[in-house]
Amino acid sequence: MIKYSKEVTAAKSQGRPIVALESTIISHGLPRPTNLEVAIEVEEIVRSHGAIPATIAIIDGEIFVGLEADQLIRIANDDNIVKASTRDLAIICATGKSAATTVAATSHIANLADIDVFATGGLGGVHRGHLYDESADLTELANTKIIVVCAGVKSILDVAGTLERLETLAIPVIGFKTSNFPGFYLTDSGFTIEHRVETVEEIARIWGLRHNLNTDTTAIIIANPVKNQMDLKLHNEILDSGLALATSGHVTGKDVTPFLLEHFHTTSKGESLRVNIEIIKANSKLAAEIACAL
Numbered sequence: 001m002i003k004y005s006k007e008v009t010a011a012k013s014q015g016r017p018i019v020a021l022e023s024t025i026i027s028h029g030l031p032r033p034t035n036l037e038v039a040i041e042v043e044e045i046v047r048s049h050g051a052i053p054a055t056i057a058i059i060d061g062e063i064f065v066g067l068e069a070d071q072l073i074r075i076a077n078d079d080n081i082v083k084a085s086t087r088d089l090a091i092i093c094a095t096g097k098s099a100a101t102t103v104a105a106t107s108h109i110a111n112l113a114d115i116d117v118f119a120t121g122g123l124g125g126v127h128r129g130h131l132y133d134e135s136a137d138l139t140e141l142a143n144t145k146i147i148v149v150c151a152g153v154k155s156i157l158d159v160a161g162t163l164e165r166l167e168t169l170a171i172p173v174i175g176f177k178t179s180n181f182p183g184f185y186l187t188d189s190g191f192t193i194e195h196r197v198e199t200v201e202e203i204a205r206i207w208g209l210r211h212n213l214n215t216d217t218t219a220i221i222i223a224n225p226v227k228n229q230m231d232l233k234l235h236n237e238i239l240d241s242g243l244a245l246a247t248s249g250h251v252t253g254k255d256v257t258p259f260l261l262e263h264f265h266t267t268s269k270g271e272s273l274r275v276n277i278e279i280i281k282a283n284s285k286l287a288a289e290i291a292c293a294l
Helices: 006-014 024-029 034-048 069-077 086-094 103-112 136-141 159-168 200-212 232-248 253-267 271-293
Strands: 002-004 018-021 052-059 062-065 082-084 099-101 117-119 130-134 147-150 173-176 180-183 186-192 195-197 220-223
Touching: 002 006, 006 018, 006 052, 018 034, 018 103, 018 271, 024 034, 024 069, 024 082, 024 099, 034 052, 034 069, 034 271, 052 069, 052 086, 052 103, 062 086, 062 103, 082 086, 086 103, 086 136, 099 103, 103 117, 103 136, 117 271, 130 159, 136 159, 147 271, 159 180, 159 186, 173 180, 173 200, 195 200, 200 220, 200 271, 232 253, 253 271
Parallel strands: 002 062, 018 052, 018 117, 082 099, 117 147, 147 220, 173 195, 173 220
Antiparallel strands: 052 062, 052 099, 180 186
């Protein structure tokens, strides 16, 4: 069911630390050719910090944990690549299609592959103005034992509502060298975090104690704020105009997030792209350090 790249196969046989990476950011999150350049660089960052990268995707109906160079190029450049969440995995595989995996699907597959650490940009969450419209990322992380390194939830979402859901689902949120919950493009979303750590060794101890206390049935979210955030005034102006355009254009459901992210990209003249790239690089570095500490 799951196939591994040569590098990941060797790492598993040698007991080396591995970091899972999502592929949706490559296929749908970044423009070409930047997407492939960043994907290659992120994998190198993981390697340079002592771990092995395992970018996850589905190609022609087969799940791959770790991609060879030609497969990475295909995910970056093939217009027929769709996004797959956990619910889509069996369907995509059975029909022989190719897909990039979301946070939810990547977490699920990484867990099946016994990979404990996953680096991503930002989590999905509760949508603004729609209490019952929330990302499958949340329910998947409530049932998957994995450490997820992220820059909080995307600021286009309902941050307060998302934090409430994470609490209800018993998913720990831990700030890495911060007591403020990051808002993806922003270092501080305006909400505080109850728990904070200063070192990856502390994260490793928490991971081990959760197992001993039988509280390790959910993910752990490590919130790692971006160092050089987007200009706050510019961010708020773009967010407000994007939400207004989405409403007037009757953009709803799963189309809202990509619509707003694209609006940020075009309106900010590359500023949001700069921050997005900085986020995934920093999170990959931290994830590799955590994987080595476990």
